């Protein structure tokens with residue numbers, strides 16, 4: 585609500601991290617509804633604690649640390665309820681070759697040769713870029729999105745991620761690579777296609 | 785050089801992806817570097833994958 589947001593400019597700023605936080609929770613909890621609830625709790629807790637936030641860490645880092653406690657609570661709760669979340673991979677991993685088959689023709693040539701992206705690092709400073717980035721993450725298949733997020737955003741060990749996802753390490757890598765390739769295609773189509781036009 | 789074989793874009797991208805999983809062997813490294821120096825498409829792809837990793841880790845901050 586705009587009225588709330590004007591009270592403390594940081595309220596609106598906190599809200600802008602919601603998408604990231606839900607993704608973070610989803611990577612740990614693998615349940616969208618529960619993740620959204622947990623993030624909601626974390627954001628409410630953050631609003632209360634906001635006056636004490638000194639800004640030593642970035643706002644996102646601070647919010648994530650609050651969220652971590654809420655996630656731990658939710659995980660304990662889940663164990664208590666003895667809910668068994670069967671770890672199933674909801675899409676086949678396939679193998680590296682089938683991934684390459686999709687990108688290359690019979691003679692090993694690019695089906696769609698990658699064009700240069702104009703000054704991609706400047707994009708990192710643009711709010712609009714991050715909106716597109718998040719939308720592209722949302723388009724990844726569920727397991728792909730979770731695994732990519734844990735591996736590339738949180739920098740966790742692939743071995744550990746595969747264990748929690750209950751998939752083989754080879755399969756896990758293929759899932760990350762597929763996510764990587766899809767994300768690249770999505771950013772190209774929705775961000776860099778417009779950017780490169782005037783950049784070259 | 786030993787058995788010469790055509791090193792195609794497909795092999796280059798296979799190595800680019802494998803490099804995320806493990807260190808490449810010297811031979812693989814050499815083949816890949818050679819290909820990237822000569823192939824703009826794969827060089828673009830290499831830069832773009834690196835950019836994605838950079839963007840992803842930046843996303844957490």
Ligand SMILES: [Zn+2]
Nearest residue numbers: 793796823826
């Ligand atoms: Zn090439």
